[in-house]
Amino acid sequence: MKTNLDFTPLFRSSIGFDRIFDLLENASRVTAIDNWPPYNIAKTGEDDYRITMAVAGFSQDQLTITHQPNLLLVSGSQSGEDDGQYLYRGVPGRAFERQFELADHVKVVGASLENGLLNIDLKRELPEEMKPRRIAIAGSTAQAKPRQIEAEKNAA
Template sequence: MRTAFDFSPLYRSSIGFDRVFDLLENASRATTTIDNWPPYDIARTGEDDYRITMAVAGFSQDELSMTQEQNMLLVTGEKNGEDKAEYLHRGIAGRAFERRFQLADHVKVNGASLENGLLTIDLKREIPEEMKPRRIEIGSAAATPKVAQRKIEAEKQAA
């Protein structure tokens, strides 16, 4: 049973969260037949460091592709040649795939490596300096410069 959420009350009192609400709406519309291949892990390796590990057995480096566009990481795999062997049992999937990962703001791909059939993608959240919290000193009244008050005098007119 699926429940639809109404986010309209949140739009009235929040600013800049449009993307989050869109993600929640899209997640609620996701189909029930989600492709689980290839299997992957997402791990947090530090305060701002993450690692995605995908099991891509049978794929070589030139058969894999990674693209990052804004907040989306797209990993695709496509076999170059067609295997003409007659299989009695095929347990190692060699089909093409496309896996999308939604990234938070300021998350960048640091690097990727392929070893022993595992594609490892290292990610790092790099918050710009102007967005980091900063401490603001509160000065005393004596330390604040006083603004000189100007007096405006009106000309006196003789009657």
């Protein structure tokens, strides 16, 4: 069952959330979801993440990781045909392309291939001007002089 959501009322009262609305609309447009290769996304620290993909049968030179602004693209393709005769082939060797939408300021810090698992480490690095900072409250620099109350004047 597909539900089309109308975000128009939200545009009237919000500013700067265009990217979020676009992501929600794009997510609702996805028709066929390919679940190969399987992957995990784990949060390994406060600002650290790891994507682990099962890419059995692929070597380092057959995998490509591309980081674009707010998008991570992982693809793999095996060159050449395998001439072996299989009675059963449970490990697929087909080409794939997987996209991950990344939040602002998320960077790829490394990737490794071990035992058929591709690990991609990500880190959110906020620029210094976006981090919370404490604002000092200054006191009054000019000290107020005590005011003298006028004495009553005696009438003569």
